[in-house]
Amino acid sequence: MSGSAVTATTIFGLAMVATIVVGLLSARGRDRGLTEWSVSGRGLGVVFVWLLMAGETYTSFSFLGTAGWAYSYGAPILYLVAYLTVGLAVAYVAGPAIWTYATRHNLISIADLAEHRFRSRPVGVLVAVVATVFLVPYIQLQIQGMGVVVNAMSYGGVDLHVAAVVSFVVAEAFILVSGLRGSAWVSALKDVLVVFAVVFLAVYVPAHYIGGAGAFLHRMTAERPEWLTFPGHDSGGRGVAWFISTVLLNGVTIVIFPNTVASYFSARSANALRRNSVLLPWYQLLLFIPMMVGATALFVVPALHNSDLALFALVTRSLPAPLVAVIGVAGALSAIVPMSVFVLAIGTLWGRTLLGGGNGADPRHPVRSGDARTKRLSQVVCFLAGLIALAGSLFYPTALVQLSVLSYEGLGQLVPAVLLALFWRRMSAAGAMAGLVTGTAVVLLLWLAGHDPLYGVNAGLIGLAANLCVNLAVSYTRPVTVLAS
């Protein structure tokens, strides 16, 4: 290992120890019950909810994929900022709605919520299974993203696989002990580093490589105009229809992502969530910076074989090792924080609804699973979900990640059963299930047949349309009996 590699690796190691310590400390003096572990006792105020949700927004994709898309496609990457902001507008209503329902009935996951709303355990089970199928690949993506970041920041000194194992150990260590509060605390540490790293890059990268932001923009428009409008450069059909359909689909889907919902549940009041919708969009402005850095890389390293490395190629090329390490730690925590909430969310999906016997709302399964048992089962699944994703990233690095492309499209199919069901009284359990199965099948078939996007339209939105039609048809031909009582 070179001197720089030793310095960067040491800083990284210390940062990981600090992360575990902060994560573990967050649980001090708290009770050990299920509600505290899974949803922080529903006691987080505006600041911590903001930190949690900001933490989930800025994932390892922000450092790798955002710069990478800007580098290889250009304009299509703007969909990221667009759907995150649209999602926060949707969340102004959806967040408090989900929070209100869950708080009244003491629910801990979207499957739990669907089971209660429809008084039907099968609906809850189906929601839990679909959510898990589309979330585990997303965890794997974070683990592999962490591997790439750590490998790059240590100048190749830390092996990809070692980094993957480290991310798993760190995330599981604090999430198993401290639960969601641990993620919120680690997220505070992470956000400080991310803001520092990103603001620094915004000033430094164009100044160092191109001679300032003005010169950068001038060269972009003069030499790479194709990157600056839709459909971008060589983006495989990511044009107008793709942008609009993806922004709409992802914008409504992100509000029911199991990890987003975990943050909703943790809020102390409905207004903590409404305020968050006002405050969090400002944070999206930070996402323009990795885009700019990725575009700058076009002029500095025009022939990268892995575009995901666009940002780190520039960083390691010119900065001293300690600074590289700090930016790398920000990138690593951007994988660890979302990952910890993802595994927690999968744990709670299974702990009560699938393994614990349900929440007792279904008349056919009237016994509510005990809290202590639910917590134990959730922790076991929380660990196993991480382990499966880790194994996937070590042994099948491409298989599951392909599926992660589908995460939003698949999870989008849960929107009717989890969110619309709160507003639409007549939706029946049969309608919700038929719609969910149809929508998911449409997405998978279109994807397998290579028709995603179909005529430029995101397959997830087509699936959602089919989902809603079937749901409507079934709900009206076989009306609900439970809600009428």
Add this chain to the structure above:
Amino acid sequence: MSQPPRRPALWLLLVPAVLYCAAPLVANRIEPRVLGLPFLLAWIIAVTVLSPLVIWLVARFDPAYRADAEEPIPADDRPRGDAR
């Protein structure tokens, strides 16, 4: 049961989606440049700055926000004090 207060301001929440989705239709060009930024990028950044202000306006005019009230849930048949 009294009717929950009307919340017409919530319609404003559609503004970000409309403006973003309009971007590739009406702003898909480089000229005119705004402060040196290509027009499409300037549009997206402007919408991103505008959106939280719009959501803030919504909150200001929303009776539920002003009262820190729960969200009304039309499909909740056992609204209160029922843990099951």
